[in-house]
Amino acid sequence: MIHTEIAIVGGGPAGLCAAIKAAESGAKVIVLDRNSQLGGQLIKQTHMFFGSQKQYASHRGIDIANILISKLEDYKDKITVMLDATVIGLYEDRVLTVDQGGKYIKIKPDTLIIATGASEKFQAFPNNDLPGIYGAGAVQTLMNVYGVAPGESVFMVGAGNIGLIVSYQLMQAGIKVKGVICRGPKFGGYAVHASKLRRLGVPVMPSHKVVYAHGKDKLERITLIKLDENKKEIPGTEFDIEVDVLCIATGLTPLAELLWQMGCEMKYISELSGHVPLRDKNLMTSLDGIYVAGDVAGIEEASSAMVEGSLAGLCAAKAAGHIHPDFEALVADCHKQLYDLRSGPEGEAIRKGLSKAELKEVGL
Amino acid sequence: MRIEQHPIITFNKGRKVQFTFDGKVYEGYEGEPIAAALHDAGIRVLGHTHKLGRPRGFYCAIGNCSSCLMVVNGKPNVRVCVEKLKEGMAVETQIGRGDIK
Numbered sequence: 001m002i003h004t005e006i007a008i009v010g011g012g013p014a015g016l017c018a019a020i021k022a023a024e025s026g027a028k029v030i031v032l033d034r035n036s037q038l039g040g041q042l043i044k045q046t047h048m049f050f051g052s053q054k055q056y057a058s059h060r061g062i063d064i065a066n067i068l069i070s071k072l073e074d075y076k077d078k079i080t081v082m083l084d085a086t087v088i089g090l091y092e093d094r095v096l097t098v099d100q101g102g103k104y105i106k107i108k109p110d111t112l113i114i115a116t117g118a119s120e121k122f123q124a125f126p127n128n129d130l131p132g133i134y135g136a137g138a139v140q141t142l143m144n145v146y147g148v149a150p151g152e153s154v155f156m157v158g159a160g161n162i163g164l165i166v167s168y169q170l171m172q173a174g175i176k177v178k179g180v181i182c183r184g185p186k187f188g189g190y191a192v193h194a195s196k197l198r199r200l201g202v203p204v205m206p207s208h209k210v211v212y213a214h215g216k217d218k219l220e221r222i223t224l225i226k227l228d229e230n231k232k233e234i235p236g237t238e239f240d241i242e243v244d245v246l247c248i249a250t251g252l253t254p255l256a257e258l259l260w261q262m263g264c265e266m267k268y269i270s271e272l273s274g275h276v277p278l279r280d281k282n283l284m285t286s287l288d289g290i291y292v293a294g295d296v297a298g299i300e301e302a303s304s305a306m307v308e309g310s311l312a313g314l315c316a317a318k319a320a321g322h323i324h325p326d327f328e329a330l331v332a333d334c335h336k337q338l339y340d341l342r343s344g345p346e347g348e349a350i351r352k353g354l355s356k357a358e359l360k361e362v363g364l
Numbered sequence: 365m366r367i368e369q370h371p372i373i374t375f376n377k378g379r380k381v382q383f384t385f386d387g388k389v390y391e392g393y394e395g396e397p398i399a400a401a402l403h404d405a406g407i408r409v410l411g412h413t414h415k416l417g418r419p420r421g422f423y424c425a426i427g428n429c430s431s432c433l434m435v436v437n438g439k440p441n442v443r444v445c446v447e448k449l450k451e452g453m454a455v456e457t458q459i460g461r462g463d464i465k
Contacts, residue, residue: 034427036448046372060372119428129431131408131421138425138445146400147375149365173367217419218408255428 004030004080005320006313007096007109009087009258012040013302014294015115016068017309018316022113023075025317025324030107031072031079032098034086038072039065040117041137042302044144046172047165050190054337055303062144064302090258094289111289111316114259115309118252118273118295123157125210132219136166136249143173151245155222156180157210158249159187159194161301164204166249167197178243181208181224183231207231210246211238219244254296262287271353272298278359282315282331283308286359291316298353300341307337366404381451398444398455399425399432410434410444411458434458 006022008015011033019031037043045061056064072079082100089097094112098105120135122128132151134142136158139150154175156167159182167177180187180197185207187194194204211233212223226237253274260266264277265286276298277285284291293312294305311334314324324330342350367375378394385407392401399422402410409419410432423431427446436442436455440462444455 035446062373119426120424129413129418129420131410131419134422135424135429138423141425142400142403142422143367144373146396147367147370147373147377148400148404149367150403152365172371174369175367218421 001095001106001108002030003108004028005110005322006030006113006316007032007107008113008115008313009096010040010115010117010294010296011035011038011081011083012115012117012294012305013042013064013068014117014296014305014309014312015040015113016065016072017306018113018115018291018293018313019079020068020071020075021310021313021324021330022317022320022322023072023078025314025327026322027078027317027320029075029079030082030109032082032085032087032096032107034084036084038069038081038083042068044137044140045302046144046169049301049303051301051303051341052337055306055341057303061302064306068306087258090262092263110320111291113291113293113309113312113316114296115293115305115312116255116258116296118299119255120248121251121253121273123210123248123250125212127213127215130213130215130219131217132215132244133213133246133248136162136247137252139245139247140166140169143175144169149173149175150247151243152176153178153243154245154247155241155243156247156249158182158251159189159204159206160249160251161189161193162251163247163249164189164193164197166247167202168193168200170247171197171200171202177202178241179203179205181205181210183207183209183227185229209233213246214240219246222246252295252299254299256296259285259290259292259296262290264290265359267357269298269353269356271349272357274299276357278357280359281335283312284315284319284359289316289319298350298357300350304338304341307334307341310334311338365406381449383449383451383453383455385455386457392449394450395448397425398434398436398442398447398449398453401449402444402455409457414461433462435462440464 042065085100291312293308
């Protein structure tokens with residue numbers, strides 16, 4: 001059994017920032033990631049981020065991953081990184097069981113930060129399992145990390161920021177995008193992304209949905225239908241589009257299995273895109289010493305995941321007996337950054353969701 | 365199909381290696397996921413569902429959704445979207461649930 005002060009599950013933007021702040025506070029940290037490299041989904045984000053300087057705005061996601069990983073290097077004596085290491089169990093006595101390349105390892109941390117991220121949602125329509133129908137993140141991984149085109153021509157379902165950005169990235173890679181749809185009367189992503197696509201001649205069409213996918217062994221054609229302002233199908237408005245790739249960008253849902261297994265108090269909150277752990281303002285769950293950060297706590301952007309990671313890192317380190325010399329100021333700054341990121345009309349749903357996820361103060 | 369020119373990214377590919385898919389020889393780059401090499405070769409159907417035999421392909425690319433389970437070097441249920449390609453690998457379409465030896 002390996003003992004550590006803090007174990008962090010997930011080495012994406014939240015987990016990396018948590019590790020940096022925990023180590024900066026003086027704690028011994030183990031970062032576990034099931035992939036063979038750190039960075040989580042940042043490694044396929046070729047677009048520049050919005051937000052403020054503190055969250056690396058105007059840097060590309062791929063570059064942010066490298067900045068964070070190189071910061072980790074500064075704390076080599078404090079941080080142990082375990083790659084290709086899948087956490088397969090988390091027990092009531094706080095023992096983590098890990099599979100690393102077929103080896104079974106047990107880790108007992110004093111405090112724990114769960115930063116496992118999210119997975120992509122499916123859409124329900126006949127033949128939605130045909131090869132050629134992929135998650136948007138999968139298409140990004142295939143083309144931006146491995147340089148393989150997902151197909152000849154793509155149709156995008158979902159016009160939030162992911163749908164719009166991935167469509168643009170497909171065009172950058174020389175792949176035809178035949179259109180982008182969403183169910184609501186207004187697309188969810190930033191207007192700047194939609195305008196970029198429209199200027200390139202890609203139709204961005206609100207009030208549409210996929211009703212059928214056609215093809216024998218792989219996708220050949222889709223049938224779309226128009227929706228009214230209440231998202232109800234308008235009969236007789238069906239039309240077909242020939243594509244070999246349908247990209248599903250209709251959102252993510254938290255990967256919260258470990259929190260369930262551990263017995264954290266969970267709640268379904270639609271604004272946060274799934275079942276999320278209740279947490280206090282410093283991201284501690286209903287279980288003492290178990291923290292969360294990033295998409296597992298509710299789907300947001302990578303920028304807020306990084307700030308949540310820093311906050312959880314500082315607080316988990318404090319719980320493990322290592323108080324950062326600037327603890328109060330840094331925690332206040334994290335709260336301020338999160339407040340700013342979630343302000344304005346864009347943050348309305350998140351604010352509403354988070355207000356339902358509040359745990360009445362137990363610790364701190 | 366490989367993306368040869370990209371305005372932002374330079375792809376760091378491993379060395380070229382050969383592998384087999386259902387007995388036929390293909391080429392890919394060492395260290396990329398098996399699914400990427402298969403996709404480049406135009407292979408979209410990676411397996412079939414147990415009961416209805418429906419074709420299944422790539423879906424999530426992060427080892428999460430179980431859509432891409434194949435037999436690799438005789439071992440069943442390998443997630444080829446995250447399993448790295450190595451020289452001489454024998455990749456096969458999986459029929460049924462696979463046996464644990």
